[in-house]
Every structure is written in C-alpha cells, then in structure tokens.
Amino acid sequence: MAGVTFNDRLRVAGRLAARAAAAAARIFRTPLLAVAGLRRRAPVRLLIAPQDIRTSDPTLAADIYAGYFAFGGKIVNAHGRSPFELEPGSPAWARALAGFSWLRHLRAADTAIARANARALVDDFLTLAGQPGHSEAWEPQVVARRLLAFLSQSPIILEGADRAFYRRFMKGIGRSQAFLERKLAMGLQGEARLAALIALAELGLCAEGPNKTQQRSTRLLTDELTRRILPDGGHVSRNPQVLIDLLLDLLPLRQAYAARGLQPPAQLLNAIDRMMPMLRLFRHGDGTLALFNGMGVTQPELLATVLAYDDVRARALTNAPHSGYQRLEAPDAIVLADAGRPPPKDFSQRAHAGCASFEMSIGAFRLVVNCGAPDANRPAAREAARTTAAHSTLIIDDTSSCRFAAQAGMSKWLGGEMVSGPDSVDVERFDDASTSSLTVAHNGYDSRFGFIHERQLSLHKDGRRLDGVDRLRPTISHPENRSFVVRFHIHPGVRLKRVRAGYAVLCVLPSGRRWLFESPRLPVEIEESIFFAGPDGPRSCAQIAVHGYTLDDSEVEWSFLQAERKKE
Incomplete structure (x- = not known):
C-alpha cells in the first residue's frame, strides 16, 4: 500500500462499509424477491x-x-x-x-x-x-x-x-x-x-x-x-466508448417504440439528441475518438453507423463543462483536453488519471495522444494505461493524480474503482479573433506534495501553433523539491528527431508535414512509450519528455508550431 495516504484508507474503509450495508440489505430482501419472482x-x-x-x-x-x-x-x-x-x-x-x-x-x-x-x-x-x-x-x-x-x-x-x-x-x-x-x-x-x-x-x-x-x-x-446522461450529453462515466455503446442500444429502442405505435419518451429522445454532438466533440481529424477515461480502439464502422442516425447533423460541442472536456479547433488542427473531475465511484472502473491531459491532431493525422486503453485480455496493461504517466500531461514524482483500488490493496473488494483523485478542477476558457485559450488547474497533487497543477493551452486561429504552459503552484509554506515530467506521447506514425541542441524536437507526420516542439528553458528528451489503441494491437511509439524539479522549475513553457516543409 505504498503511496496510499491515510485519507485514502479512510475513503476505502467508508466505501467497504457502504458495500457491507448494501449487502446486508440485499440479504434481507432476497427471500421476498424470490417469492415475488415466483408470481x-x-x-x-x-x-x-x-x-x-x-x-x-x-x-x-x-x-x-x-x-x-x-x-x-x-x-x-x-x-x-x-x-x-x-x-x-x-x-x-x-x-x-x-x-x-x-x-x-x-x-x-x-x-x-x-x-x-x-x-x-x-x-x-x-x-x-x-x-x-x-x-x-x-x-x-x-x-x-x-x-x-x-x-x-x-x-x-x-x-x-x-x-x-x-x-x-x-x-x-x-x-x-x-x-x-x-x-x-x-x-x-x-x-x-x-x-x-x-x-x-x-x-x-x-x-x-x-x-x-x-x-x-x-x-x-x-x-x-x-x-x-449529463446536460451536455456526456455519460457520467466520462468514457467516450460508453456513448457509442449506449447509442447502439438506444437508437433501436427508439425505433421499437415507433414499431409498436407508441411515442418514445421525451427523455429518451432528448438524451440521444444531446449525446450526438458530445460524441462529435471527441472526434479527431482522422475520425477516431480521443483516448480519455477508458477509450481504446475506435471501431470506425460503429461510429459511422451511430452518426448516420444524427438527424440534425449537429456540430461538435467545443465546451462540455458537465462532462469535463474541452475542444479547441482551428483550420486543420484540433486539440482535445480532459478538464474534469473523476467520475463517481460506481462508474470509475475504467476511468483514467488523466486530468489536464490533451491530444492533438493535424488534418487527418494524430500528433499528440494518450496511450489509450488496451483490450480486456491485458489486465496488467489496462492498469498501467490508467496512470497519469500514460497521458500527455505533467506528473510529479512518478505518482498518479488519482489512486486506484489496486494501489490500496482493495481490488478484491472494489475491483477497478478509483479510491481518490482531484476533487477541485478549475477551468477557464477564452476565445477571441486570434486564439482559443484554455486553463485547467487541479488539486490531484495537493494532499501528497502540496502543489496545484495548472496548464494553459492556446491554439492560434490559423491552426499553425499551439502554445502551452505548465505551472506548479505551492499550497503549503515549505514543500519538498520533487522531480516531475511533462509528457507528450506521440502517435506511432510520427517520426521524431531532437534538434536545436536538445531544446526542440522535429515531428514529421506521415503526410510529410513537419511540426516543431520547443521548450526554451529545459532540455527535451525522446523516450519510449506504447500506444494501446492501434487496430492491430499495442504498438511501440515515442514520447517527448521535459524533466524538472518542483521548486527549481515551477513553470514550463512549450509549444508545437508548424515548420516549413523540407525542400527536396
């Protein structure tokens, strides 16, 4: 139970007590339910x-x-x-x-x-x-x-x-x-x-x-x-895959009401209408869905089938405050960000510790990704994919911003549930003629390290530049100096090369387009990573990593900008 706080233990104990009380109530009701079932x-x-x-x-x-x-x-x-x-x-x-x-x-x-x-x-x-x-x-x-x-x-x-x-x-x-x-x-x-x-x-x-x-x-x-189904159309689990699965069942149900000559309930129709633009929020330029909170391989035929039932062809949402997601969009560039708290415990079995992570696509090609969720036959990999390190965000001391039941030694009783995570996530968004900007701040590292992680993303309206700043704001007088890493997992189809004396990385997309990642104050490393959401199974890939210390490097500036195509 290393790394599990006293508060985590209290949360687990409370959760187990609630489970025990519910089990006792079920035992009391079971004979009555059995008799009712006979009728x-x-x-x-x-x-x-x-x-x-x-x-x-x-x-x-x-x-x-x-x-x-x-x-x-x-x-x-x-x-x-x-x-x-x-x-x-x-x-x-x-x-x-x-x-x-x-x-x-x-x-x-x-x-x-x-x-x-x-x-x-x-x-x-x-x-x-x-x-x-x-x-x-x-x-x-x-x-x-x-x-x-x-x-x-x-x-x-x-x-x-x-x-x-x-x-x-x-x-x-x-x-x-x-x-x-x-x-x-x-x-x-x-x-x-x-x-x-x-x-x-x-x-x-x-x-x-x-x-x-x-x-x-x-x-x-x-x-x-x-x-x-939340007011913005997201599911309470915050998992994009759940939206697809639900729509594949709710759309035939809507047709079944019509086949029986009955008016479908308004709540069903409203839920479907809200879910469609929310599903579009997660779509990248290549048609796949962003890898947040349990999303794995996108099955394009299922997604196309669902969206074909979107009668009004609604535009993608850009701001989903209830579900905790944001979409920044410019010509040929899309940035999707996780800006929400973890889901309720009963819906957290597949949730990830990816608060403030983002993904980015350029045209029909993915550039920055999260690792995604592997299939159910890889339980150890599924747990690893849920950690903050598997997401394109900042991580302190190699410690996730959320803790899971397995880390607390309680997976036998709580399965894959989250034990704790950020309970305060502040989001500000600003759009003007030149940029779309987003600031996300969460307290996932406050109780253990005494820091708030704040990330600012600014996508230029021409789609040729994304600027970012990661800040660590202390919440106690004398926090310890801890190591951190800002990770940017890169899609397997993108080739990387360190340039500019190690302070930049050239990213070459399959189309030949070139983007430059820069971090002017801290050197940049290229490290190994893994992409779990490939249609043919997990694939090795690379990640861009910027290392620092919480007290020495409390602010990390970085950017992705389109570079000139190399002359032949």
Whole structure:
C-alpha cells in the first residue's frame, strides 16, 4: 500500500462499509424477491424484433459453423463440441460468447445452415448454462446483452423452430427478465444498471404482456437516463466508448417504440439528441475518438453507423463543462483536453488519471495522444494505461493524480474503482479573433506534495501553433523539491528527431508535414512509450519528455508550431 495516504484508507474503509450495508440489505430482501419472482409468468410471445444496427460480417458465420469462436482477442476451436462446454479462453471471451451479439453475423449470412446453427447454439446455452449461476454468463451486463441479442435476432433463432423450442426459448427470456429485475431491486448500480433497464424496456415493447410492465420499464429507464446522461450529453462515466455503446442500444429502442405505435419518451429522445454532438466533440481529424477515461480502439464502422442516425447533423460541442472536456479547433488542427473531475465511484472502473491531459491532431493525422486503453485480455496493461504517466500531461514524482483500488490493496473488494483523485478542477476558457485559450488547474497533487497543477493551452486561429504552459503552484509554506515530467506521447506514425541542441524536437507526420516542439528553458528528451489503441494491437511509439524539479522549475513553457516543409 505504498503511496496510499491515510485519507485514502479512510475513503476505502467508508466505501467497504457502504458495500457491507448494501449487502446486508440485499440479504434481507432476497427471500421476498424470490417469492415475488415466483408470481411472474414468462412472456408467451414476441410481437416485434428490434433492429440490431451493429455492423455484421457474413463471412464470420462460416468460422462459427466450423467451430472457431473468436472473441475478446482469443480464438477457441470447439473441435465439434458445444462452446458452452469448453473452458473459456479468458473472462472477456466467456462474456462475449454468452452475450450472443455474434448472432448478427449468422443472420447476415442468410442461409439455412446459419439459421440452424444459430438455433442449435442458443439451445446449447439454454441446456448447459441457461440457469442463473456465478459464471460470467450471469453477470448483469452480460445477461442484458444476451437479452437484447435474443430479441433482435429472434427471427433467425425461431424460424423453423418447433413448439417445444419456442417455449424453452421464451422461458429463457423470462429467466433473464426475472434475473435482471431481481438485481435491480437489490440495488444494481453503475453501467450495468442502465444496460439492464434498456434490455427490460426493449423486452416490454417486444413481448406480449401487460401494458403496465412496459410502462414501468420505460419509467425506470427514463429516470436512469436523466441521472446518467449529463446536460451536455456526456455519460457520467466520462468514457467516450460508453456513448457509442449506449447509442447502439438506444437508437433501436427508439425505433421499437415507433414499431409498436407508441411515442418514445421525451427523455429518451432528448438524451440521444444531446449525446450526438458530445460524441462529435471527441472526434479527431482522422475520425477516431480521443483516448480519455477508458477509450481504446475506435471501431470506425460503429461510429459511422451511430452518426448516420444524427438527424440534425449537429456540430461538435467545443465546451462540455458537465462532462469535463474541452475542444479547441482551428483550420486543420484540433486539440482535445480532459478538464474534469473523476467520475463517481460506481462508474470509475475504467476511468483514467488523466486530468489536464490533451491530444492533438493535424488534418487527418494524430500528433499528440494518450496511450489509450488496451483490450480486456491485458489486465496488467489496462492498469498501467490508467496512470497519469500514460497521458500527455505533467506528473510529479512518478505518482498518479488519482489512486486506484489496486494501489490500496482493495481490488478484491472494489475491483477497478478509483479510491481518490482531484476533487477541485478549475477551468477557464477564452476565445477571441486570434486564439482559443484554455486553463485547467487541479488539486490531484495537493494532499501528497502540496502543489496545484495548472496548464494553459492556446491554439492560434490559423491552426499553425499551439502554445502551452505548465505551472506548479505551492499550497503549503515549505514543500519538498520533487522531480516531475511533462509528457507528450506521440502517435506511432510520427517520426521524431531532437534538434536545436536538445531544446526542440522535429515531428514529421506521415503526410510529410513537419511540426516543431520547443521548450526554451529545459532540455527535451525522446523516450519510449506504447500506444494501446492501434487496430492491430499495442504498438511501440515515442514520447517527448521535459524533466524538472518542483521548486527549481515551477513553470514550463512549450509549444508545437508548424515548420516549413523540407525542400527536396
């Protein structure tokens, strides 16, 4: 527990006490919930099948028919057995298999073999893993994903099915419904709660049943959307990927209301309308999303699908104070900055310690990046990617501005939650005819080192220069003199070369355009880094690093400016 403060321990103890109290309440309620669940009848018939707008690949149907299941970066050959009998390749693989989102590839194949294969695999699951248990298949988010997949892919599952299978399938849907309702009544929180409510609301529209069931699920969902989608359109987790995932589910839900001849609730429509321009805020010139708070590889086909439903083609937000993000934009240059506090604890499982970090793109090419989040099969790398050192910002004494449960030795109880982080982040923005300027100051280093980190960014309106200043303001009389590093992680496609006696670095983009990084007072180093968000997996890259000491170098000036193209 090195580096964990007394206040951190108090926060962890309080969090564990709250968890214990909630668990005691759940134990008390469980018998009552079980009795209530016995009274609920499983849905008898499906009336509509919502559209799954995720992209599909019919060629994958042949791989699945041949027994190859590739999920979460792992490929498992079933060798003629049911995949639900196999030892999972990883927890992420098991979740993806039991989520059944891959059924859309079988439907896209549109062959009799694919339809029979889909029904056989669903039957295998219902027989071998269809009862609630402690495996990944019965985690609430996985159950919600499976329920949505069963509803949207019901035409391929049920085509040609006999009455016995139809009844077994509907009973499976009923078990999922009862499971999710029980978890919600027991206090399910975080991203899993919203996923469960979306699945239940969609089931209420698709299945024949009492109208009050559909009305209740809609009311619970709209209440949760009001709490979790912020006024500027961001999600409370502050993770750009969550926006994509939610829209991929909310857009078909909106269509399902129309298919049943019902008016979608205003809260749903308003949430979608707010989320679209927020999603555009994160887009770089190459179409990928900024790597903040758990964002990894951008899947361009999914992003394009979501944005195609943006009826008003809203412009990107530039100022998102509720979500804590800022966008500075000029011709051919975009700067995106994290200017917010960490998310609430229940939504911090994937959040990063990147306050005051920024990314920059020039035209269709990324220049400054954060390291991004690797896939779920790399847990150690995922923890490393969450640290401040993996972001383009200042770090004191190689210590992150946020502390995580793993650092406090509490990951067994708190998972990946944040224990503490900046609770005061001041943001000022100023736009005039010549520049767009942003100042972000946070207290993530105050309790341990006695300093406030303040960063100022100024993007010139012609898009040819970004000026920056990092300041360390002491909050106590005699702080210790600590080392710090201002890091600028550079995209793998950019070549770097130290120039001007080590006080500048020449950055050559893939297009041949040249940008010069300068730090006039302190020498500049080029160090190794890693980029986790490459579509083909992690890639080595470089970072520009400016080293100093808190008392000797309390202000670091730097700039990126466009250089003249080298003459041939």
